[in-house]
Amino acid sequence: MAPTEADFRTKLQDWLPKLVLAPSFAVTLLFVYGFILFTVVLSFTGSKMLPKYDWVGFENYQKLFALPAWNTAIINIAIFATLYIVICTLIGLMLAIFLDQKIRGEGVLRPIYLYPMALSFIVTGTAWKWFLDPGIGLEKIMHLWGWESFSFTWIKDGEMALYTIVIAAVWQTSGFVMAMFLAGLRGIDNEILKAAQIDGASNWQLYRRIVIPLLRPAFLSAFVILSHLAIKSYDLVIALTGGGPGRATEMPATFMYSYTFTRNQMGIGASSAVIMLMTIAAIMVPYLYAELKEKKV
Amino acid sequence: MSAVTQDTAVSTGRATRAFLYLILILFALFYLLPLYVMGVNSLKPLPEITGGNMMALPSTWTLDPWRSAWSTAQIGVEPTGLKPYFLNSILMVVPAVAISTIVGALNGYVLTKWRFRYDTWVFGLMLFSCFIPFQIVLIPMAVVLGKLGLAGSVPGLILVHVVYGIGFTTLYFRNYYASFPTELIRAAQIDGAGFFRIFWRILLPVSGPIAVVSVIWQFTNIWNDFLFGVSFGGTSQPMTVALNNLVQSSTGVKEYNVHFAGAILAALPTLFVYIVAGRYFVRGLMAGSVKG
Numbered sequence: 168m169a170p171t172e173a174d175f176r177t178k179l180q181d182w183l184p185k186l187v188l189a190p191s192f193a194v195t196l197l198f199v200y201g202f203i204l205f206t207v208v209l210s211f212t213g214s215k216m217l218p219k220y221d222w223v224g225f226e227n228y229q230k231l232f233a234l235p236a237w238n239t240a241i242i243n244i245a246i247f248a249t250l251y252i253v254i255c256t257l258i259g260l261m262l263a264i265f266l267d268q269k270i271r272g273e274g275v276l277r278p279i280y281l282y283p284m285a286l287s288f289i290v291t292g293t294a295w296k297w298f299l300d301p302g303i304g305l306e307k308i309m310h311l312w313g314w315e316s317f318s319f320t321w322i323k324d325g326e327m328a329l330y331t332i333v334i335a336a337v338w339q340t341s342g343f344v345m346a347m348f349l350a351g352l353r354g355i356d357n358e359i360l361k362a363a364q365i366d367g368a369s370n371w372q373l374y375r376r377i378v379i380p381l382l383r384p385a386f387l388s389a390f391v392i393l394s395h396l397a398i399k400s401y402d403l404v405i406a407l408t409g410g411g412p413g414r415a416t417e418m419p420a421t422f423m424y425s426y427t428f429t430r431n432q433m434g435i436g437a438s439s440a441v442i443m444l445m446t447i448a449a450i451m452v453p454y455l456y457a458e459l460k461e462k463k464v
Numbered sequence: 465m466s467a468v469t470q471d472t473a474v475s476t477g478r479a480t481r482a483f484l485y486l487i488l489i490l491f492a493l494f495y496l497l498p499l500y501v502m503g504v505n506s507l508k509p510l511p512e513i514t515g516g517n518m519m520a521l522p523s524t525w526t527l528d529p530w531r532s533a534w535s536t537a538q539i540g541v542e543p544t545g546l547k548p549y550f551l552n553s554i555l556m557v558v559p560a561v562a563i564s565t566i567v568g569a570l571n572g573y574v575l576t577k578w579r580f581r582y583d584t585w586v587f588g589l590m591l592f593s594c595f596i597p598f599q600i601v602l603i604p605m606a607v608v609l610g611k612l613g614l615a616g617s618v619p620g621l622i623l624v625h626v627v628y629g630i631g632f633t634t635l636y637f638r639n640y641y642a643s644f645p646t647e648l649i650r651a652a653q654i655d656g657a658g659f660f661r662i663f664w665r666i667l668l669p670v671s672g673p674i675a676v677v678s679v680i681w682q683f684t685n686i687w688n689d690f691l692f693g694v695s696f697g698g699t700s701q702p703m704t705v706a707l708n709n710l711v712q713s714s715t716g717v718k719e720y721n722v723h724f725a726g727a728i729l730a731a732l733p734t735l736f737v738y739i740v741a742g743r744y745f746v747r748g749l750m751a752g753s754v755k756g
Contacts, residue, residue, distance in 0.1 A: 183659040184578030187570050191630050192586055198627045199593040202604040209603060218607060262491060265484045278742050279492045282499075285738035285745060286731050287688035289704045293711050293727040294498035297505075297720055303513055311517045342495060346746055399597050402690040406708055423599040428695070433603060440599040451595045459588050 203444065210438035216431040227438040237439065239414055240422045243329055247418070248397035250333045255393055256386070258337065259344025264374065266345070267352045277349075280342035288339065292406020295335040296322070325415035328408050332400075332416060335407055340396065344389050351385035352378070391454045398447050419443050506530060506725035513720045529721035533729055537722050538713060539706050546726050549706035553687060553733075555618050556702055560625040561682040567626070568633020568678055569671060573663050575634070576641040577649050587638060594631035601628075602695055609696055616698015624696060625686045632685075633678045636751055640674035641667060673744070680741055681748035684734045703730045 213223045231237050262280060266273055283291065298304045299322045309317035321327035355378060363377055401420035408416040410425075419439060427436025505513050506529050508522040516523075535545035575587050605624060606615070614620030644667065652662050693702040701709075707730045711723045738745050 180658055184574040185580065187659075188574045188586070191567055191571050191590065191634065194627055195590050195593055195631070198601065198605070198608075199596065200589070202601040203596070205604040205607075206600050218603070258491070262488070265488055268481070268484055270484065270488060276488055276492055278738075279495050281742070281746065282735065282738055283495060284749065285684055285734045287690065287704050287707075287734070289688075289690055289708050290727045290731045291498070293707065293723055294502050296711070297723065298498060298501050298518070303720060304518055308517055308519050338495065338498070343749055347750065350750060395595055401599075402704070405690070406711070409712065420597070420599055424602075424691075424695075427603060437603060440597070440602070443597040444600045447595060447597050448592075451592065455588060455591055455595075459584055459591075 206437045210441050214433035227434040231438050240417045240419045244418050251336050251397050252393045254337050255341045255344045258341040260348050262345040263348035283339045284343045288402035289406045291339050292403050296407050299331050325412050328415045347385050347389050351382045355381050502724040529725040532722045533725035540709050546706050549703045552700050553703040556621045557686050560622045560686050564626045564629035564633045565678045567630050569637045571634040572637025572641050575638045590631045618700045624692050636678045676744045677748040680745050687734050
C-alpha cells in the first residue's frame with residue numbers, strides 16, 4: 168500500500184519533536200563532547216603552537232606536574248577555593264539568618280548584597296585593584312585619615328596577593344550565597360521551629376540543631392556552585408593581579424591560557440585543561456546525576 | 465526567592481536586634497564600597513586621586529574621564545575609547561541572547577511535552593555542558609572558528625555564546641514547562657493541533673516570566689564574558705576585553721579616573737538590567753544552581 172499524504176503528515180508529526188531537538192543535541196555532542204575528546208587527544212601529543220598528532224603518551228602530564236608554575240597554580244587554587252568557599256558560605260549563611268529576623272529594610276538590603284553578581288569580574292577586578300593599591304587606595308586613605316602606621320600592601324606582595332583575590336571574589340558572590348540560604352530558610356516549616364521553642368530550645372540550639380541541618384540542600388548547592396566558579400576563575404585573576412606579582416597568583420585557568428596561547432606549549436596546555444575538567448566533573452557529575460534522578464519520578 | 469517575610473518563630477531582644485542591624489548595615493557598606501569608589505573617582509580630575517583621598521567627594525567635578533573612556537582613551541594601540549567595543553558587545557549580545565533563548569524554549573518544550581526514550585540522558589548531556597571549564601574547548605574552538613573563517617569576528621563570538629548557552633536556556637524552559645499541565649497539550653492534539661501550533665498557541669503565551677529569566681541570564685553572562693572574548697575576539701573584542709586592555713596598559717600615566725569611568729560603562733548594561741528586573745535575575749541565578 169502506497170503511503171498517503173496523511174500518513175506522511177502523521178509520521179512527520181512523530182518525528183518533528185526530535186527534529187527540533189536534534190540540532191541542539193548535535194551541536195552539544197560536537198562542540199562539547201567532540202571538543203573535549205579533541206583536547207584529550209591533544210594532551211597526548213607533542214603539539215606546540217599548532218595541533219600536531221604525534222603520540223607522546225603521558226609525557227605532557229609528567230612535564231606538567233614537574234613544572235613549578237603548575238604546582239604553584241595547584242597550591243593557589245587549593246588555598247583560594249577553600250577560603251573562598253568557606254568565607255562565602257559563612258557570610259552568606261550569617262546574612263541570610265540575620266535577614267530572616269523580620270528585618271526592616273530587607274527589601275533595600277537584599278538587592279545591595281546581590282548586585283555584585285551582575286557585574287563582570289573584570290569590573291570587580293578593576294575596582295578592587297585600585298582600591299587595594301597601596302599608592303592610592305586603602306593604605307593611603309588610612310594614612311590621610313590619621314592612622315599613619317596602617318599598612319596594607321597585599322596586592323603587591325607575592326605571599327599575600329592571593330588573598331586579595333579571595334576578598335574580591337567573596338565580595339562578588341557572597342550575596343548570591345545569601346540568597347540561596349535565604350530561600351532555604353523561607354522554605355522551612357515554621358511549625359517545626361515553634362514546636363522546638365515550646366520544648367525550651369534556645370535560639371542558638373534552634374539554629375544549630377534544627378535549622379542548619381534542614382539547610383543541607385542549600386549547603387550542597389552553594390558548595391557545588393562555588394567550587395565550580397573557583398576552578399573556572401580566570402577573569403578576576405587577570406583583572407586584579409594578572410597572575411602576579413611574578414607568578415604568585417597563577418591559577419590553573421591562567422596557566423592553561425598562557426601555556427597554550429602565549430608560550431606555544433599546546434600539549435601541556437591541553438593536559439592542564441583535562442585536569443581542570445576532571446576536577447569539575449568529579450564534583451558536578453554526581454550532583455547533576457542526583458538532581459536528574461530526583462526529578463525523573 | 466520569595467519576597468514575603470514569614471513569621472519567624474525566633475524572638476530576639478533589643479540589644480540583639482541592634483547588633484543584627486549593625487552587622488547588616490556594615491555588610492551593605494562593604495558591598496557598596498567599590499561602586500562608591502568607582503563613581504566618585506570617575507568624576508574627579510586625576511591629580512585629586514593621585515594626590516588626594518580616594519574616599520573623598522570630588523572638589524572639582526568633571527565629566528572628562530567619562531568622555532575620555534568613551535571616545536578617546538588608548539585601548540591597545542588605538543586611541544578609540546571604549547565606544548567601538550561597546551558596540552561590538554551589543555552586536556554580539558543581542559543575536560546570541562535571542563537565538564539561545566528561542567532554541568532553549570523549543571528544547572524545553574520537546575523535553576517535557578514530547579518525551580522519548582533516553583530524553584533525560586539527552587538533557588543531562590546538554591546540562592553538563594553548562595558546567596565544563598571552558599578551557600577544555602578553547603583549542604578546538606580556535607581551530608574550528610579558523611576553519612569556518614569566523615575567527616576574530618562578531619559572528620564567531622555569537623556562535624560560541626549560543627553553543628555554550630543553550631544548556632542553560634534549555635534547563636530554564638524545561639523546568640518551567642514541566643509544571644505546565646500535559647493534559648492541555650494532549651487535548652489540543654486530539655483537536656488536531658500540531659507540534660508548532662501547540663507551542664505557539666498554548667505554551668508561548670504563558671512563557672513570559674521564564675523568557676525574561678532566560679534573556680536576563682544570557683544577557684548578563686554573555687555581556688560579562690571575558691575568556692571567549694579574549695580568545696576569539698580578534699579585532700572584534702567585546703567590552704570586557706577592552707576594559708582590561710585599558711586598565712592593564714603599561715604605557716603612559718595611569719589614568720585611574722578614566723579606568724573607573726570605563727569600568728562603570730562596562731557595568732552599566734547589566735547593572736541596569738539588574739535594577740529594573742532584579743527579581744528575575746535572582747530567579748535565574750537560583751535556577752542555575754539546578755534546584756528550580
